[in-house]
Amino acid sequence: MMGERDRRNLFDVDGRVIIVTGASSGLGQQFAHALHAAGAQVVAVARRKDRLDRLAAECPGLDARPLDVTDSAACAALVEDVHQAYGRIDGLVNNAGVGTPAPAIEEDLDQFRHVIDVNLTSVFHLSRLVAKPMLAAAQGSVVNIASIYGLGSTYPVGDASYAASKAAVINLTRDLAGQWSKRGVRVNAIAPGFFRSEMAEELFTSEKAHQRITLATPMRRTGEPGELDGAVIFLLSDASSFVTGATLAVDGGWSSH
Template identity: 40%
Template structure:
């Protein structure tokens, strides 16, 4: 086996939530591995602008609100128009919200589920036809350890449920398309330094609990999640489908 199996030369990738954190790290690494990458998110950040302006033949940007039902098809269409094909989809966009179960209102529930589950469902649904037409593709859905456990000390039943749904969607999609050349896997990060975890990391009590419950005793880095996503997206994982790769410093081992 050659290390070239981890390369993405000639591949076209679409990364949602690619404007910051894990998504940006994934998009950047995919570009370094040879892919051309369409990044999308609600707002274009300085980091994205720098990538696109610095390497316009490798990176492109399209703004989009993934909760808008029209956005998924538009994102795929923009990718096909810009690069001519779609080989890899990374469903990374997501939001978190917490609170007591019996006080969690419908509006907050809808926001979580629409962003974390319905949007990835729709985007994958839009990406499947061009992948079927070319006979090959790879989808990486970003789940979470929260899809396996009840987090502490925060209460976040809606978020956890949305990520569990992503894991199950991954399993069923993988089964349905395995014989047609499309692999579907998920990545379940633990506590990673990002905008989503910034408030918790800054909170002394939450920081202590999260760190103490992670056997490696530290938070993950976006770049560490990116390398896992690269493996799943690349031909190095050619016999891997329906898997959820946990990258959490050992959090769910206890």
């Protein structure tokens, strides 16, 4: 039976080595701040070095490393370097993503492929890379950032590549969980609702779009900064030790109807 001491430490990520992709802005930056504040050794990666440098200045001890998640060789080198530097990798937050809202009939095929490459292929590749040391250690947690648009369509906006990639991330999460969980590595996803970010900025600056979103959300508002922190810490900590292959919607009830 779990003792009081264990219960108090359920959400403890202190000292855990956790890689966060897309950490230079938006949700990724928020995740990096939250995990750093919780005591984790955060390895924050993104393409924009100047923003990573600012993040590192705000979070002393955070390890900031430039990375293009579509560069498979660079991803492999990063995971190897992190494992050598710290001797372990405890968690990965696959957050990097892109979207290009457009009617499907007008979306450029090369752009569709790019979205799939960033939002899906990189998730598979990085997950597989970190799984090797995690499986050897028989412990680890991968958290994939999906979207409520992976649970339904982007109507009336229109963003087929984004919706397809995020739906695929959700089923990829299930499949990797099925393959690795018996060996100690859990894989879960978070499906955020509407949170302000560079990619979603238009939804917040357009009064009409913002009103449409809030009316479709049972809580009648969009997400506030920090309201995803609990979900990501939960899935990276021992509090979720029997949770794998799950997708946690953090969306104010949007996906409930």
